[in-house]
Amino acid sequence: MKYHTDLTEKFSQQFFKDLQQAVTETYRIHSIDTFVHWYRLNHPNEKVPCTKTVYTFVHQGIIPIKPIDLPKMVSIRKRPEKENTKTYKKNMGTSIENRPDVANNRTEFVHWEIDLVLFKKTKNEALLLTLVERQTRYTIMRKMNGKTAQCVLRTLKNILNNIGNQPSRV
Numbered sequence: 001m002k003y004h005t006d007l008t009e010k011f012s013q014q015f016f017k018d019l020q021q022a023v024t025e026t027y028r029i030h031s032i033d034t035f036v037h038w039y040r041l042n043h044p045n046e047k048v049p050c051t052k053t054v055y056t057f058v059h060q061g062i063i064p065i066k067p068i069d070l071p072k073m074v075s076i077r078k079r080p081e082k083e084n085t086k087t088y089k090k091n092m093g094t095s096i097e098n099r100p101d102v103a104n105n106r107t108e109f110v111h112w113e114i115d116l117v118l119f120k121k122t123k124n125e126a127l128l129l130t131l132v133e134r135q136t137r138y139t140i141m142r143k144m145n146g147k148t149a150q151c152v153l154r155t156l157k158n159i160l161n162n163i164g165n166q167p168s169r170v
Helices: 013-024 032-042 051-060 071-075 101-105 149-163
Strands: 112-118 127-133 139-144
Touching (some): 127 149
Antiparallel strands (some): 112 127
């Protein structure tokens, strides 16, 4: 069998013949890697390519072994790379980076931040709802029993009922 001589002439031609025979046998005992290792041990005077070079020759069609002859090579294929876009992320409204300059400068008393403080990641563990006014840093904290939207809304209504509907009176 004739091989692509300018690339394979650096290596033992007998190696490529024996490799093709070993790979196409009905009952194979060698993979490419084990055959290269075995051949190097048994033929120390011959120049033998490394495993990566042999796989490159197979991919480029330089030697008559086809990828289909190597079951492992066919089953392991590179997946196409996907862009790392997070389409599953919920849109929760305006981002904190896009908040108005007035809120960032802390010149008005009407800009509140809300947050939940979790202590442990257990289902029935209590947590804190915090409201912080940006200008004065006035803080209101309330204990909550759950982190559902209904619990948060109920706690906010209780806070508003306690201080009135005008947060500026706080």
